[in-house]
Amino acid sequence: MLRASAVAERAGVPTASLVCEGFIGQAATTSVGLGLPGLPTALVPGHVDVQSPEELRRNVAAVTVDAVIRNLTEAPAAVAGAVVEPAPGDIVFEGTFDEVNRYFYENDWSDGLPIVPPTPDRVAEFLRFCDRAPDTALGVLLPDKRRATVWNVAVNGVMAGCRPEYMPILVALIEAMADPRYGVEHSGNTPGAETLIILNGPLIKELGFNYEQGALRDGIQANTSIGRFWRLYLRNVAGFLHHRTDKGTFGNTWRVVLAENEDALRRIGWTTIAEDEGVPGGNAVTISRYTGGGVIASVFGNTPDRMLPYLADAIVGKVGWELLFTVGMGVGSQRPLLILSPILAETLARGGLDKSALKRRLFELARIPASKLEKYVGEWTNFMPGRPKLTDLVKAGQIPAVFAESDDPQRLVPLVCRPEDLMVAVSGDPLRTNAYAFAHNGILGYPTTKPVRLPADWSRLLREARAR
């Protein structure tokens, strides 16, 4: 909302942003990143969600209205000037390993685990794996509005414990982070969803990513350190910090990189995630934010008909309020992810399903009563005020006809707008019949895929790196 106010203020239109009490601090820091540190806000005491209409009216009348009037009638305090930050090559600290770690931690540059000190030598080694100049801009990231550069990618990669040869992946990841489609500025929102990185291409094997047993578990350097890099970069460059710009109510630890089992995919003729997302031809990263997920244990059966009801039910079980992203905020942006172990994928393929056929079947089976979807977005939550009926939304042309095939409140409706909105990846223990389903965060972290560009002399560089 502050972002909308910033646009209006820049256009010369006075604004008042109503901010619930718990968000005042975040509003102050966020408005700085928007370049309008004096952006006027009007306090709403407490949180509106838990107030009766009378309480809310009282609070607004006693506190908010005055502030709104001041916001709209008084000139915001002029706050100008640029913050001086260390230049890319500056030595910010010299000391022992322990001292460096404490210094970085106390200055909010670390996640609490030891970092690898980003010395000039180590950073230079990373830069060798990128053909672009260190000061190449990859984008500008909110909330701090800091420039993402090849240099600061390398610095955070060193700190996270990455190897230099991961650098091309790190650069591609930050290009994806900076893509407006992804929406990095939402990364501090209250549901606290976390990004999952999916890797495709020959790099999976060249760099030793795990794509089999324990695919989502830490413990393998490539998967683990790149996952950590993502969160460090959000902290150090985008500027998401606990208790300040981050309002994730719970959040969770960063996720390790999920690498697909492309041998299995090729055996059954299925496309990769990157190909599904329109980036064919090799190495690519896909980022997307998921609110949460869980395992689907012991999928039983040797035909799609036996297996699919359970898998569809598992997706239904994961997706609740996130249906907002199906029919409300960013219609059709809900993209649940199902990860199949290779043996499950192979069994489904043997039953005659390619990936798009599988998605169509899941689209048919993963359904809930229309009345329940309406409850998620309009009754149990206040995401869509006025408790709109799906039938009315269809009539208004806002959502696809599939949500109003009748007006029976108990009719079954899908979780997503189109079969293609479901995503299916293949990874994990090849011979165990388990799957994993993630609910998605819609436009607040939309799937974004970028190709990984390798340096011209990649083979030689990689050989040298391996020899060290």
Added chain:
Amino acid sequence: MDALWVLVPAGQRASGEWIDDTLRARAAEKGLLGRSPRAGEFPRQRVELVRGADPVAAVNRLYQERGWTDGLPIVPPTLGRIDEMVAAGGRDRHASLGEVAPLAGLATVEKIAANAVMAGCEPAYFPVVLAAVEAILDPAFNLRGVQTTDENVAPLLVINGPVAARLGINAAWGALGPGWPANATIGRAVRLVMQNLGGGWPGAVSFAGLGQPGRYTLCLAEREDTPWPQLHVELGYRPDQSTVTLLRAETVINVTGGLEEVASVMGSAASLFGILHSGKPAVVLSPLTARRLHADGWTRAMVREALFTRGRLDAATWRGSWIRTAVRASDWPGWVSAAAAHGSIPAVREPDDITLVVAGADLPIPQHAYCPSWGYPPCRVTRVIPEAGQGP
């Protein structure tokens, strides 16, 4: 070689800028870098590591050269001490109490804690410091004026309620003098906050011509053992609540004798600024006098009334004063001109503008003090000091 992890106690604006950049430029313009030769030279981070054979001395030297002390040695604001201080305050370390005028450094709990550590505060004092900082940030206090005026005004902190005894905030022997850690360090912490977060550097931003010793600290408690209700009860708080009341004190004038002598000092040129601004001065009354007056049937209100009635400045003195001619006639409040037409001007617009505080030792020779006020708007700002663990 030893080392200390210390928090950078300097002010940072909401935009992320450090006020020291402004201060260095102002100090350089005024030729005042002799006091702070290394102004603005520090790592622009939350925390730094200071090494040295004697790291406490190294921190002291560095902080003095960067302009971060009041000239006295400071206690290094180490991270451990700050954690203790923050914990005692009961508030989130990143919470901001507001912008400290005039340079708008953010008064975050952590930054205030750093300055409180430097001032020598015990952690238990921190709720008092936080309440006092809240009070000086109240727009009614006009901190911008207090910081930048050429007058010598200083915040006067009056503590009431159970917290005074618990923390040993002196109300008796030498309550305005040295020797009492709470009085000395709480007032000093507020001064360091004004200096390091607000930028009140002498000569560069603060233009007080002479200053006053009260700018190191000016903090006392009220005696609880007089028959009168305490100041905070008069102001509407419960006896079991603790409060800090902030006044703007131009100076502290000792008056030995009785009410007549106090009235005589009030009805003098000492009150000229107070009259101009319709200000709220403080009168510190000796406990012995308070008891005697009470025994004779006097209330606090009667004392104020008597001081209002008797403490009058002769109109001719006012007319002949420097300030009378330096300020446009239209800037003088109507009540002053009206009173002058009748021959004399009271030291305050109305009796309740006098803040009466009972403090000092039980001396047979009664000692009082008059603290004339300075500045707009008339102000007496009180904040409740939460009991430990209760939060604000």
